Amino acid sequence: MSEGAAALVVLTGISKHFGEGDTRVDALRDVSMSVMPGEIVGLVGPSGSGKSTLLNVIACILEPSAGKMVLDGDLIFENRWLKGNLRQLRLEKIGFIFQFHNLLPFLNATENVAMVRELAGASTSEARHRAIELLDYLGVGHRKTAMPSTISGGEAQRVAIARAIANRPRIILADEPTAALDSQRAGIVMDLMSQVAKEQQAAIIVVSHDEKIFNRFHRIFYLRDGVLETVEKRATPAAV
Amino acid sequence: MNLAYRDIRHNLGRFVLTCIGLGMLLGVVLAMIGIYRGLVSEALALARAPQADLWIVEADRRGPFAESSRIPGDTREAVERIHGVEAAGSVTYMTTDVERTQGGRLRFQLIGYEQGRPGGPAALIAGRPLARSHFELVADRSTGLQVGDTLMLGRNRFTVTGLTAGQVTSGGDPVAYISLLDSQKLQFELAPPAARVELARGTPGGGKDTVNAVVARLLPTASATDVARSVSRWKHLAAISQEEQETILTRSVVQRARQQIGLFTSILMVVSAVIIALIIYTMTMDKIREIATLKLIGAPDRTIVAMIVQQAFALGGTGFLLGAILISTVKDYFPRRVLLQPQDGLALATVVMIVCLISSGLGVRLALRVDPAKALGG
Ligand SMILES: Nc1ncnc2c1ncn2[C@@H]1O[C@H](COP(=O)(O)OP(=O)(O)O)[C@@H](O)[C@H]1O
Numbered sequence: 126m127s128e129g130a131a132a133l134v135v136l137t138g139i140s141k142h143f144g145e146g147d148t149r150v151d152a153l154r155d156v157s158m159s160v161m162p163g164e165i166v167g168l169v170g171p172s173g174s175g176k177s178t179l180l181n182v183i184a185c186i187l188e189p190s191a192g193k194m195v196l197d198g199d200l201i202f203e204n205r206w207l208k209g210n211l212r213q214l215r216l217e218k219i220g221f222i223f224q225f226h227n228l229l230p231f232l233n234a235t236e237n238v239a240m241v242r243e244l245a246g247a248s249t250s251e252a253r254h255r256a257i258e259l260l261d262y263l264g265v266g267h268r269k270t271a272m273p274s275t276i277s278g279g280e281a282q283r284v285a286i287a288r289a290i291a292n293r294p295r296i297i298l299a300d301e302p303t304a305a306l307d308s309q310r311a312g313i314v315m316d317l318m319s320q321v322a323k324e325q326q327a328a329i330i331v332v333s334h335d336e337k338i339f340n341r342f343h344r345i346f347y348l349r350d351g352v353l354e355t356v357e358k359r360a361t362p363a364a365v
Numbered sequence: 366m367n368l369a370y371r372d373i374r375h376n377l378g379r380f381v382l383t384c385i386g387l388g389m390l391l392g393v394v395l396a397m398i399g400i401y402r403g404l405v406s407e408a409l410a411l412a413r414a415p416q417a418d419l420w421i422v423e424a425d426r427r428g429p430f431a432e433s434s435r436i437p438g439d440t441r442e443a444v445e446r447i448h449g450v451e452a453a454g455s456v457t458y459m460t461t462d463v464e465r466t467q468g469g470r471l472r473f474q475l476i477g478y479e480q481g482r483p484g485g486p487a488a489l490i491a492g493r494p495l496a497r498s499h500f501e502l503v504a505d506r507s508t509g510l511q512v513g514d515t516l517m518l519g520r521n522r523f524t525v526t527g528l529t530a531g532q533v534t535s536g537g538d539p540v541a542y543i544s545l546l547d548s549q550k551l552q553f554e555l556a557p558p559a560a561r562v563e564l565a566r567g568t569p570g571g572g573k574d575t576v577n578a579v580v581a582r583l584l585p586t587a588s589a590t591d592v593a594r595s596v597s598r599w600k601h602l603a604a605i606s607q608e609e610q611e612t613i614l615t616r617s618v619v620q621r622a623r624q625q626i627g628l629f630t631s632i633l634m635v636v637s638a639v640i641i642a643l644i645i646y647t648m649t650m651d652k653i654r655e656i657a658t659l660k661l662i663g664a665p666d667r668t669i670v671a672m673i674v675q676q677a678f679a680l681g682g683t684g685f686l687l688g689a690i691l692i693s694t695v696k697d698y699f700p701r702r703v704l705l706q707p708q709d710g711l712a713l714a715t716v717v718m719i720v721c722l723i724s725s726g727l728g729v730r731l732a733l734r735v736d737p738a739k740a741l742g743g
């Protein structure tokens with residue numbers, strides 16, 4: 126990794142436990158990791174290993190029991206000013222991609238993308254303009270006015286990627302983004318995510334069980350019983 | 366972009382059906398209020414028709430509408446002589462049920478009055494007032510009678526010479542006017558046989574020359590209180606001002622109806638509130654995943670709450686409008702008068718909006734509790 130490029134996600138000694146005494150579950154134990162701009166990393170491990178818990182912590186919707194997290198230079202959870210504005214921070218800095226596209230069923234493709242721009246304060250016309258531009262960029266320009274229920278899973282996931290990057294977030298969290306797709310469409314979605322990581326210089330964290338896509342990750346973080354066991358290096362991030 | 370509107374548009378069929386149901390319910394509420402207003406206006410119409418200032422009735426009775434009243438036939442002459450009285454007229458009230466010439470029965474209230482004196486019909490919408498002192502009749506058009514129709518009352522055939530509009534009793538019976546002499550004769554003829562014998566014998570207090578009330582108009586300079594005091598010097602008489610008469614009518618005659626309708630209206634409002642609350646709750650329930658997603662991607666609570674509250678308002682507003690349109694269209698087909706007043710509509714609209722706001726609370730509470738983690742898989 127080149128010197129000087131600041132990591133966008135930095136976790137230091139993150140622990141999270143649920144319950145106390147006999148019912149205590151240590152979901153995360155002393156997890157430390159960092160993700161650089163342009164990097165796309167995998168978060169893998171057996172069921173119950175703590176992947177979701179870690180993703181929720183990075184998504185700022187679950188406060189860790191101990192440890193420190195810095196997202197794009199902001200110290201999260203300990204910073205009182207930031208705590209009240211975590212939603213605004215998510216809106217501006219974190220994009221989300223889901224297993225099922227999670228598009229709002231009552232908005233068409235363009236509106237789904239434009240909505241997050243409007244939430245971030247963009248004017249209606251600017252938001253719409255950006256949405257159309259992104260749909261074209263992701264190869265679903267022909268689906269601009271389609272409702273989510275009428276488009277295929279692969280296309281819906283591309284619209285969802287467009288929504289995730291509409292506010293140019295530096296961090297993108299993806300939760301099993303290819304689990305509902307066949308391998309060909311999964312490949313297309315991963316190509317697009319690699320393209321976004323490279324072109325937008327975003328840090329992308331992907332929780333996945335799908336071994337077919339592991340070769341797309343620059344690094345893979347293995348979790349077991351809440352412990353980050355190994356970090357395996359796969360591809361080299363082209364842009365870093 | 367407005368999420369509430371987009372969601373409604375997406376589920377338009379369900380929304381429209383719900384609005385129609387709610388509209389019918391609110392339409393019934395509006396009709397109930399209209400029926401009550403109609404009742405009051407009809408009850409007052411009868412008391413307002415003589416354009417009187419003072420009603421002279423039997424002492425200790427709130428006559429002639431709320432309670433019966435019988436006073437001697439010469440009361441009018443005595444009242445007329447009181448200082449400050451401009452004009453006075455005797456009136457009788459009698460409910461009859463007669464055979465129509467063309468078949469079927471007709472139930473109405475007969476008012477006897479002295480021609481040329483207070484107590485007769487207000488403005489006519491057709492024909493002319495009574496001209497002869499016998500066997501002529503001015504009827505309300507709600508009797509279904511036409512000018513020129515004839516009708517057997519007692520042993521005589523009466524001819525309809527004129528028509529009034531909106532003259533019915535507080536019980537909804539149409540009103541017809543005849544001359545005082547005819548009415549006194551009829552009262553005798555139509556009375557039950559036993560009473561007739563008593564009347565014929567001239568039992569005290571049951572003389573043939575009685576009327577139910579005397580209506581008096583006062584000079585502009587006269588004081589109603591002074592005239593009333595003069596009247597009450599006769600121990601068997603009492604004077605009721607027009608204002609008191611109207612209060613008695615609305616209080617005693619319409620009071621129960623008001624309570625009944627008020628109670629019914631409240632129940633319907635509660636039912637509407639429960640329906641709105643349930644609909645909004647299920648609409649929110651159906652959107653849990655979307656709400657979780659919105660929260661996760663960073664939408665503020667205000668966006669989510671606005672969506673739910675706006676939908677509640679849209680539901681209530683559309684329902685109210687449909688109800689108002691429905692009732693305005695069918696109100697004339699009701700057997701009794703339905704009086705829709707803008708201020709009643711406005712008041713109901715306000716109540717509906719408040720109910721919507723409160724009812725959406727359940728959905729809002731649910732939405733605010735949704736965990737954004739729900740948007741992410743297990
Ligand atoms: N809200 C919670 N309350 C209690 N225990 C939890 C909660 N969330 C997760 N856990 C526990 O934490 C551990 C890690 O869970 P999770 O992060 O969902 O794992 P994964 O996503 O890898 O399957 C599991 O043992 C799970 O039972």
Ligand SMILES: [Mg+2]
Nearest residue numbers: 176177742743
């Ligand atoms: Mg999980």
